[in-house]
Amino acid sequence: MTGFDELRLDGVRRRFGARDALAGLSLTIRRGEFIALLGPSGCGKSTALNCLAGLLPLSEGSIWQDGARLDTLPPEKRGFGMVFQSYALFPHLSVRKNIAFGLQMRRLPRDEVRRRTEEAISLVRLEEHAKKLPGQLSGGQQQRVAIARAVVLEPSLVLMDEPLSNLDAKLRLEMRTEIRRLHQTLGLTTVYVTHDQEEALSLADRLVVLRDGRVEQIGTPEDLHERPANRHVADFMGYRNLLPMKVKAVHGPVVAVEGSGLTLEGTPVGQVSPGDDVVAGIRPEDLHQGGDGVPVTVEVVEYQGRELAVEARTPSGVAVHLRAATRPAPGDQITVTAAPSRVLVFPA
Amino acid sequence: MTRVALRHRLAERGVDRQLWLLVPGLACVLALFVYPFAYGIGLSFQPAEGGVLGAYRTFFADAYQRDTIATTLGLSLPAAILNVAASVPIAYRMRGRFRGKRLLTTILVVPITLGTVLTAEGLLNYLGPAGWFNRTLMALHVIDEPVRLTNNYWGVFFSLVITGFPFAFLLILSYLSGIDPTLERAAATLGAGRRQRFQRITLPLLAPGLATTFCLTFVLAFSVFPSAVLVGDPAGTTRVISIAAYHAAYEVYDYPLGSAIAVVMGVVELLVVAVVLGLRSLLYTGSTGGKG
Amino acid sequence: MTLVSEKPTSAPARRRLVASPGSWLIWGAVAFFLVNLAGLIAAVVVNSFGSRWFDTWLPSGWTTEWYATAWTEFGLLNVMVVTLEVALLVVGISVLVGVPASYVLARRSFPGRRLVYLLFLLPILMPPITYGIPLATVLYKYGFAGHLTGVVLANLVPSIPFVILTMTPFIEQIDPAIERAARMCGAKTWQIFLRILAPLLVPGILAASILVLVRTVGMFELTFLAAGPDSQTLVVALYYSMSAAGIRAQQSVDAMAVLYTSSMLVLLVTALRFVNPTQLVARVKEDPD
Ligand SMILES: Nc1ncnc2c1ncn2[C@@H]1O[C@H](COP(=O)(O)OP(=O)(O)OP(=O)(O)O)[C@@H](O)[C@H]1O
Ligand SMILES: [Mg+2]
Numbered sequence: 001m002t003g004f005d006e007l008r009l010d011g012v013r014r015r016f017g018a019r020d021a022l023a024g025l026s027l028t029i030r031r032g033e034f035i036a037l038l039g040p041s042g043c044g045k046s047t048a049l050n051c052l053a054g055l056l057p058l059s060e061g062s063i064w065q066d067g068a069r070l071d072t073l074p075p076e077k078r079g080f081g082m083v084f085q086s087y088a089l090f091p092h093l094s095v096r097k098n099i100a101f102g103l104q105m106r107r108l109p110r111d112e113v114r115r116r117t118e119e120a121i122s123l124v125r126l127e128e129h130a131k132k133l134p135g136q137l138s139g140g141q142q143q144r145v146a147i148a149r150a151v152v153l154e155p156s157l158v159l160m161d162e163p164l165s166n167l168d169a170k171l172r173l174e175m176r177t178e179i180r181r182l183h184q185t186l187g188l189t190t191v192y193v194t195h196d197q198e199e200a201l202s203l204a205d206r207l208v209v210l211r212d213g214r215v216e217q218i219g220t221p222e223d224l225h226e227r228p229a230n231r232h233v234a235d236f237m238g239y240r241n242l243l244p245m246k247v248k249a250v251h252g253p254v255v256a257v258e259g260s261g262l263t264l265e266g267t268p269v270g271q272v273s274p275g276d277d278v279v280a281g282i283r284p285e286d287l288h289q290g291g292d293g294v295p296v297t298v299e300v301v302e303y304q305g306r307e308l309a310v311e312a313r314t315p316s317g318v319a320v321h322l323r324a325a326t327r328p329a330p331g332d333q334i335t336v337t338a339a340p341s342r343v344l345v346f347p348a
Numbered sequence: 349m350t351r352v353a354l355r356h357r358l359a360e361r362g363v364d365r366q367l368w369l370l371v372p373g374l375a376c377v378l379a380l381f382v383y384p385f386a387y388g389i390g391l392s393f394q395p396a397e398g399g400v401l402g403a404y405r406t407f408f409a410d411a412y413q414r415d416t417i418a419t420t421l422g423l424s425l426p427a428a429i430l431n432v433a434a435s436v437p438i439a440y441r442m443r444g445r446f447r448g449k450r451l452l453t454t455i456l457v458v459p460i461t462l463g464t465v466l467t468a469e470g471l472l473n474y475l476g477p478a479g480w481f482n483r484t485l486m487a488l489h490v491i492d493e494p495v496r497l498t499n500n501y502w503g504v505f506f507s508l509v510i511t512g513f514p515f516a517f518l519l520i521l522s523y524l525s526g527i528d529p530t531l532e533r534a535a536a537t538l539g540a541g542r543r544q545r546f547q548r549i550t551l552p553l554l555a556p557g558l559a560t561t562f563c564l565t566f567v568l569a570f571s572v573f574p575s576a577v578l579v580g581d582p583a584g585t586t587r588v589i590s591i592a593a594y595h596a597a598y599e600v601y602d603y604p605l606g607s608a609i610a611v612v613m614g615v616v617e618l619l620v621v622a623v624v625l626g627l628r629s630l631l632y633t634g635s636t637g638g639k640g
Numbered sequence: 641m642t643l644v645s646e647k648p649t650s651a652p653a654r655r656r657l658v659a660s661p662g663s664w665l666i667w668g669a670v671a672f673f674l675v676n677l678a679g680l681i682a683a684v685v686v687n688s689f690g691s692r693w694f695d696t697w698l699p700s701g702w703t704t705e706w707y708a709t710a711w712t713e714f715g716l717l718n719v720m721v722v723t724l725e726v727a728l729l730v731v732g733i734s735v736l737v738g739v740p741a742s743y744v745l746a747r748r749s750f751p752g753r754r755l756v757y758l759l760f761l762l763p764i765l766m767p768p769i770t771y772g773i774p775l776a777t778v779l780y781k782y783g784f785a786g787h788l789t790g791v792v793l794a795n796l797v798p799s800i801p802f803v804i805l806t807m808t809p810f811i812e813q814i815d816p817a818i819e820r821a822a823r824m825c826g827a828k829t830w831q832i833f834l835r836i837l838a839p840l841l842v843p844g845i846l847a848a849s850i851l852v853l854v855r856t857v858g859m860f861e862l863t864f865l866a867a868g869p870d871s872q873t874l875v876v877a878l879y880y881s882m883s884a885a886g887i888r889a890q891q892s893v894d895a896m897a898v899l900y901t902s903s904m905l906v907l908l909v910t911a912l913r914f915v916n917p918t919q920l921v922a923r924v925k926e927d928p929d
Contacts (some may be wrong), residue, residue: 015360055820057359072356075823082824089816092839101835102825149825159824362750366829370756373741373800380797381763381771388774437666454912456670459677461904463858465878466897470680473894474689478695480679508808510677570768574860574879590861597773598865606773609668614770621765 003156003189004065005031011061012071014047021047023213024061029157029191034183036204037193038236044213045193049159052191056080063157076105081150083160087142089134095145096121096130102153102225120152123182140171147179151186158183159194164199176203197236201225209233229269231279231346239281240321244348247276254340261316262294266343277348284309286342287322293337298328312336375511392608403608407592416589417616423501423576423588424569425620427508431516431569432562439521440546443529453521459514467507468578472498475506503579504586508569513636516565523557524550559628563621570617589613688894706895714877714896723857723873725788730795730856731849737796738803739845743837745804746811747819760801768861771797776865785870794866795859799852806851810844811837850911853867857904874900 007029009203014022022044029035037045050056052063054075063071070078078223081102090098099120103113121130124144134142143163159335163179164172180203183190194200200207201221209216209232217229228234245259256266257280266280289310296312299319310326312334320336328334358364395402423431438456442449462470477494485491497503513563527550535545573590580586595611597606661701688706690699710716745757763771775794779785784793799894814837822832878900881893 053820053824055823057356059360075820075830076826079826080824082821084817084821086817088815089838090818090822101822101827105826105831149821153825188857339656362748366748367744367750369740370744371762372737374756374803376737376796377759377763380775382759384775384778385771387778388771391774391777434669437662438670441663441666450912454909455674455899457908457912458905460854460858461908462681462901463875463878463897464685464860465769465875465882465893466901467680469687469882469894469897470684473683474676474680480683480697481676485698499836504690510680513673524854567765567767571769571861573769578879578882590767593769593773597777603777609778610770610773614766617767617770618765 003031006066007070007157007189008064009052009061010064011057012048012051012063013060014044014051014056015059020213022051022210025210025215027208027215027218029189031189032187034180034190034192034203034205036200036207037191037210038197038200038207039195039210039216040236041195043210045195045210046155046161047213048210049161049193052157053080053082053159074337079153079155080157080159081153081155083146083150083158083163085162085165087134087146087166089142089145089149091134093139094131094133095126098134098145099149099152102149106153116152119150123151124148124178126251137148138166140175143167144178145173147182147209151182151188154186156189158188158190160190162193162195164194165196172199179203197238209236218341227269228281228344231281231348234344234346238283239344240284241280241282241287241319243280243282243318244344245278245280245347247272247274247278249274257345257347260318261314262318262320264338264343265340266338266345267341268345270347272347274347279346279348281344281346282320282338282342284321285323287320287336287338289322289324289328291335291337293335295333295335298330298332299333301310301327301330356590383448388607389611391604392611394603395600395604395608401600403441403604404612406605407608407612412587413592416587416592417612419586420570420588420613421616421620423504423508423572424566425570426510427505428516428562428566430509431512431565432520432558434513435517435520435561436558439517439524440550442521443524447566457514457518459510462510463502464507464511465578467510467582468575471503471506474508475503498579500581503584504572504576507575507579508572512565512568512577514559515568519561519564520554520557523554523561526557555627559624563624566620566624567617570613570620589616652878684894685898687891688898690891706889706891707899709889710892710895710899713892714881716877716896716899718870719872719874722788722791722871726791726863726871726873727794727853727856729788729792730799731852733792734796734799734803734852735845735849738800738848739807739841740833741800742804742807743811743833745807747816763797763801764805768798768859769865772862772865775862779866785866786871788871790866790868791863791871791873794862795856798859799856802852802855803848806848807844808842814840836872841909845922847911850907854904854907854911857907858903874903 004098009027009029012022012025013020025048027035037048039045045057051058051071054071054073054077058071061071062069090101092102092277095323096117100113100117103116108116124143126141126148129137129141133184134145137145143166146163150160160179164175167175176199179192181188182188192200192203201224204221206218206220207224208218211232217224217233219227224233228239230239231239235242243260243262245257245262245264248256248258248263250256250268250273253267254265255272255278255280256263256265258264264280268278272278275312294314296314298310298312300311301324302309308327310324310328312320312322312323314320355364373454392403393400395406398405442452467521473479477496477517482491483493483496486494497506531549531553532545535549540548571590572588573594576582576586576588576591580588582591589609593606593609596602596609641663683688686699687693689702689704691701691703693699703791735906741760745753772794775797776785776790779790779793784790818836818840819832827835857873858875859873863873864879867873872880874896878893878896881896
């Protein structure tokens, strides 16, 4: 493998007309890393990936591979592999020929092409389907062909653009494990685009959260999960309760906030002082029923297997989401509490 | 470095080496269409006498020449309208699958293969005074003596319908097939009858296609030349503008006048097309906005 | 509500059995059109086989000699060869030139794209006579007219745009990610064209070629204006023989017309084996707005 030690994106920017689809992405990818680009639809994830692949020219910035400039090279000279959301299998070529295509483009000896193709086919366990055309495969099988086609070239970097979004829930979980397994056994470096935070958290070594073409936060899954840098990242990381409040008092590492019909204590993220407008972020699973908490009225109860998801309303009419172990009835008055360390207070 | 940078700026705007693929096509159109056309326009402003606009003045001053515009429009507009208007209900009934659809479509499309000359020969034979059509009508005592249907306006008109209808029909059938049939079913569940479904759902969706079809059919009919000579009355009632242009250029060898007539012909034709396309955009916004 | 739920199942079945007055009227009109069309074609065919036909229902005798006469008198072999040469050259060149251009138009956005599209649309929107006359003049000026070259060049004017307008939507419906995938596999532009796009484009190219072939064989005006005595195609030869009526027997003109139509019919039926007639022209509809 011709790999690199380090791939550096330096202020990569891409405009469409007057609009920035990607506004200054700086990131260093180390060999062997699994990086996930995460963000809501239209935030510029695919744009970033295509810029990296060379499929889109940059508007500004540069990409460096161990000190050599990369962004002036055409895609076919970069030696990266890519898995597309729609798979983009060549419909007129059999599975085997699809996988062999890239090797043939490199004009490798026939024996080597055959050997490596067969290896890749067995790697993704498609031996029985090697003669079929893509149209005769199931979604998951097509997905595996797409992955095999990308990794058979032993690319120094594998790019994946929402590769699992077309699969059903069960297959998605299976393929997720499969991708991580391939990443490890082949020692790949991977950049993976998704809008599914759970997928990103479980797969990646590091996450890049994008919003409106800007980087909101870069960090490990634990960083993002426990310490989102701002309310937008928090929103994306499952902090479903984002309540507008006001700071009442600051006691060292704990602030007292009130508003939305609630009074809470929480941990500030960034600078806050009494009287500030803030947003309190709480995950549903950190908002507990019972104790001498705040009274709310139950509105909707959803069964979710091990627990119940409850939507309730505070006296001032703001909706809050929590988990419950026992089933309350709609209309019940209950009280809720949250540990101060689990309530993040963001400047509004 | 600056060359690389420039190439990059251009690539960002979508200009790169792939655009070379356009060049052969563009070169052909420029050399074989734009250049001759410009040359023709230039020629039309250089008549032997009468100054810059002399050729145009000659054309418009002479009623015999000028009237060819009206004659051509009088033939091509009704023919194009009839072709489109007849195609819509027929194509509407032929949407969806049924047995024999392909055969029927093929039969309706056969006239495309006839070509002007066979159509003309056929019209002369079939509709002529001793032809089967008149014979049948006389045998049925509908008429007492043969009606004259060739070597006049009607001969050319029929020829335009025979060659133009299949074309309009095919286009409209394909436009109609492109309209999602679930839309009409949705309208049916909302209580719209057959007629309302056609008027309020299908027709507005078809309108742009209708306009395009009309334009293409009109261009075909407007270019009428061989049939106007063969089954028409090329010196009188069916002296269409292309005959005038051909006559000026290749029988009188007055190239400036021939070019001028060709230019007039193009302008008139584009005017009609522009009006139709303008109407189409009116119609389209009108129907969506009106209902909202 | 019950009415609503049974509608989708009952409607298609009913449509074929019971017809409204409007339907009768329309099918009647279609039948009338077809009967007259059949009469028209039959009149020509019968005449081409008839020995003498004057003011009777059918000719007084039957013969095939008109075909022999037409074949020798009009030099039909030569005309057929010319027609075939012109048609094949036009198809070949317009596909070679048109397909790459439609690829760019389908896949790329660049400044001036709409202008380019309009430029390709114009030759189809204009009556052939309007540009045919100046084009013939220019061709004469450069010595191309009167030969095969001139005829081919003139016929390229509507054919290239026609290929472009049919192929552009066809290419648009192929997932662009496929070419990107090929590029990521290391393929260069020409390799993508040859190994990925060409096989996928075959049906579209075939359809466009057949349509161009039919159009070229049937194109009268441009060939008429650009051809010389030994570069006439079948339509033009037919026109001359017919407008010189009186000199030639009408029956041998008819024989020639029947030959022309039969060859066109063979072409069309072949075409319809490859192309679904309902989609035949659908692809022309694309215009950039
Ligand atoms: N070719 C283009 N022309 C104009 N704007 C574009 C183009 N491609 C993308 N954009 C815009 O750039 C922004 C980012 O697009 P991008 O495809 O990167 O989003 P994304 O994060 O991949 O979204 P999704 O999750 O829906 O795939 C969007 O607002 C989009 O509208
Ligand atoms: Mg995307």
